Amino acid sequence: MDRAVCIHGHFYQPSRENPWLGDVGVQRSAAPYHDWNERVTAECYGPNTAARILDADGLIEEVVNTYSRISFTAAPTLLAWLERHRPEVYGAVVEADRESRERYAGHGSAIACCYNHLIMPLATRRDKQIQVAWGVRDFTARFGREPEGMWLPETAVDLESLDLVAGAGIRFTILAPHQAGRVRSIGAEDWTDVSGGRVDTTMPYLCRLPSGRSIAVFFYDGTIARDVAFGDLLSDGRRFAGRLLDAFSRERERPELVHIATDGETYGHHREFGEMALAYCLETLEARRDVRLTVYPEYLDAHPPTHEVAVRERTSWSCTHGLGRWRRECGCHGGAHPGWSQAWRGPLREAIVMVRDALSPRSAEALGALVRDPAEARDDAVALVLSRWFDEAVTGFFARHARRDLSPDDRRRVLAFLEIEHQAMLMQTSCGWFFDDLTEPGSVQVMRHAKRAMDLALQTLGLDIEPAFIDILRRAPVNDPRYATGAEVYEALARPAAVDLDRIGAGAALYALFDLEPPAAASGMYAARGDWRYRSDAAGRRRVLGTVGVRSRVTGEEALFDAVALFAGMDRIVFSVREPGGDAALRAVWEEVTGPDPAGAAAGAFERVYTAPDLSDEERWAIARRIAPGMGEAVCAVYRDAAALIDALDDLGIPAPGAAAHLLAHACTERLLAMLGAGCPDPDRFFALAEAMRARDLAPDLAALGEAASRRITLSLREAAARSCDPAPLEEIIRTVRCAKVFGLALTVWESQNLCIGMRGRYAGMRERAGRGDGDAQRWAEAFERAAACIGVRVT
Incomplete structure (x- = not known):
């Protein structure tokens, strides 16, 4: 391994979940996706599990799970979201690490990460310990092995953090070249100054730590990494590989490692099709005999450090001012608003530190009266988070840590103290200070976590520090003209996210109207x-009444309510709760809410009443998606009622009102959608209707047609995979694609292509059978060839 290459991707998303509900609410800026996690998964995390390599004809020749060949950060907050919401992507990432161990002499491609991406040098020693302990525990639970490396968020480094990381059994970390201060050969006395990025990045270094421990440090090639992230290297995978190969010295005889580290999101999200360039680069490198693709621990085994390094403490990879980006107006910003001030960063940091320092000693002291070792309990609390606080995990936790047989109230207090610690860490997440304004989602999110911690402290400790928090934020200037200070941002964007058991109970009734699971329950919290x-649903009015029991798995709080929800339109919604009144009281309420004034009856009978203006964006999104399909049928019904009149006007040459054309276009689109949904059994009918629409200059809903065609293709491929010798599903794909071409529909076939690629082994078997004279196998193979070509897959 004299010449080796390693590419590291730091894949990470912050916690975006509502701290009270445990699920990510709709984020309008991520449209057409529900939220930014979904969007980045569709653009990056998913595609990197099956990155395409195309042949000369533009057909998919091979797919590469890039995670199995590069080094990558396994960030806990991202993996937790993927596990719940995109389990197929999560599974592919975990499997990639297993595959990489076979490729890289038993060493996995994944490395751990400090738990929730706070800036380690700005944290207390205790918080650093929790970050490392939780990061290691999360990694081990997911990958089934101990981590060998750990990513320091933003590569922000100090010796204390490195010492804690090494103490957890971690062998190495990765830093930027400008974070090296001086180096020397191991055993030598004299140091060489390499500050300013002059360190030789082609070797690992030993960093000696105050405790007597040591850790290996890899300093990545900053120039190539910058050109990948901000230049055009990802426009051509061959050129990307060539650039890495050109970085090797022609004269040097010792072993060399050329390696880079960038945000993993560069490959597909920041740079469209970047995952394809990465895959081609990896394939190009693996095909060579004069260079080896590797990961850091494999290289470290083969080439232990021969030099040691003194790192420049309190530096990072994304701020030229050390750690300024996370505590003051240093001049670093996202670039979208070059004239904006970041003077808000200082007050936000001050406010968060105030909460941390006020809560930590008080919660630790209170916890110490109930558990044997508060530090051990806090370290072990990650087991509760990983299990989503399910009952068995909570029971096991108390069996391990309780001083005695605790009462239900004491158990609830312990859980609340641990959640204070959890939220107090999340409120320090680096994203809160990274971007251009206090109104950015990352900044709002850390304020929400702080609010959750302060609320719990008020409930359990009687400690009210929210007024002091708001006072500090009043000194935070805001660039967004809608707000004058950070206090106004907090009141408008952070505080409304808070919910209590009453609101969750009322929300459960609202979701029950539409047979949906409330986010608070779906999250497991x-x-x-x-x-x-x-329950009734008549004449467009929905009503539901009953009782609902709500229990917080996180803190153990619970309550029982009578609850009602009424819907007569998006602007006519009422959902309410009250203390339970018994069966007779419920019957009386039902008679009232089914009367002439349901909303008035609910308002009069219930103590906590919420209406349409109280809906969260997530609730509005969920309801709108649920009732939207009914709009299409309603429009078609209007068209059916008016069809005879429209035809008569057309026959007489009398122009119909403009609305008639819209009705007709919608009705025709619905017919086309039905044909696509059935697999286009009669393409001629589809073509004829399309031609009739063109003749009348009627515009179809191309987006809806594209989605329908894409769904049908995927469904047909799933059926083809399940029906081993039946060519009918494959023929459906051929017909559907033919029909889609009539309108030039944009098809989403990524999943379909993956299914098709997975069937190439069956195709080879069918070809072999066809060669022996099996006519059925011949028909299947021919259909598969044509279907695969339709969606851009090469079959041999």
Whole structure:
């Protein structure tokens, strides 16, 4: 391994979940996706599990799970979201690490990360310990092995953090070249100054630590990394590989490692099709005999450090001013608003530190009265987070740590103290200070976590520090003209996210109207048991009434409510809760809410009443998606009622009102959608209707047609995979693609292509059978060839 290459991707997303509900709410800026996690997954995390390599004809020749060949950061907050919401992507990432161990002499491609990406040098020693302990535990639970490396968020470094990382059994970390201060050969006395990025990045270095421990440090090639992230290297995978190869010295005889580190999101999200360039680069490198693709621990085994380094403490990879980006107006910004001030960073840091320093000693002291070792309990609390606080995990936790057989109230207090610690770490996440204004989602999110921690402290410790928090934020200037200070941002964007058990119970009734699971229950943070004894859905009005029990799995709080929800349109929504009143009281309420004034009846009978203006964006999004399909049928019904009149006007040559054309276009689109959904059994009918629409200058809904065609292709491929010798599903694909071409529809076939690629082994078997005279196999193979070509897959 005299010449080796390693590419590291730092794949990470912050916690975006509502701290009270445990799920990510809709984020309008991520449209057409629900939120930014979904969007980046579709553009990057998913595509990197099956990155395409195309042949000369533009057909997919091979797919590469890039995670199995590069080194990558396994960030806990991202993996937790993927596990719940995109389990197929999560599974492919975990499997990639297993595959990489076979490729790289038993060493996995994944490395751990400090738990929630806070800036380690700005944290207390205790918080650093938790970050490392939780990061290691999270990694081990997911990958089934101990991590060998750990990513320091933003590569922000100090010796204390490195010492704690090494103490956890971590062998190495990765830093930027300008973070090296001086180097010398191991055993030598004299140091060489390499500050300013002059360190030789082609070798690992030993960093000696105050405790007597040591850790290996890899300094990545900053020039190539910068050109990957901000230049055009990802426009051509061959050129990307060539640039890495050109970095080797022609004269040097010792072993060399050329390696880079960038945000993993560069490959597909920041740079469209970047994952394809990465895959081609990896294939190019693996095909060579004069260079080896590797990961850091494999290289470290083969080539232990021969030099040691003194790192420049309190530096990072993304701020030229050390750590200024996360505590003051240093001049670093995102670039979208070059004239904006970041003077808000200082007050936000001050406010968060105030909360941290006020809560940590008080919660630790209170926790110490209930558990044997508060530090051990806090370290072990990650087991509760990983299990989503399910009952078995909570029971096991108390068996390990409780001083005695705790009462239910004491158990709830312990859980609340641990959640204070959890939220107090999340409120320090680096994204809160990274961008251009206090109104950015990352900054709002850390304020929400702080609010959650302060609320719990008020409930359990009687400690009210929110007024002091707001006072500090009043000194934070805001660039967004809608707000004058950070206090106004907090009141408008952070505080409304807070919910109590009453609101969660009322929300459960609202979601029950539409047979949906409330986000609070779906996230696992709450158990919600609804007994909806009365329900009606007539004349566009929905009503539900019953009882609902709500229990917080995180803190153990619980309550039982009578609950009602009424819907007569998006602007006519009422959902309410009150203390339970018994069966007779529920019957009386039902008679009232089914009367002439349901909303008035609910307002009069219930103590906590919410209406349409109280809906969160997530609730509005969920309801709108649920009822939207009915709009199409309603429009078609209007068209059916008016069809005879429209035809008569057309026959007489009398122009129909403009609305008639819209009705007709919608009705025709619905017919086309039905044909696509059935697999286009009669393409001629589809073509005829399309031609008729053109003749009348009617515009179809191309986006809806494209989505329908894409869904049908995927469904047909799944059926083809399940029906081993039946060519009918494959023929459906051929017909569907033919019909889609009539309108030039944009098809989303990524999943379909993956399914098709997975069937190439079956195709080879069918070709072999066809060669022996099997006519059925011949028909299947021919259909597969044509279907694969339709979606851009090479079959041999």
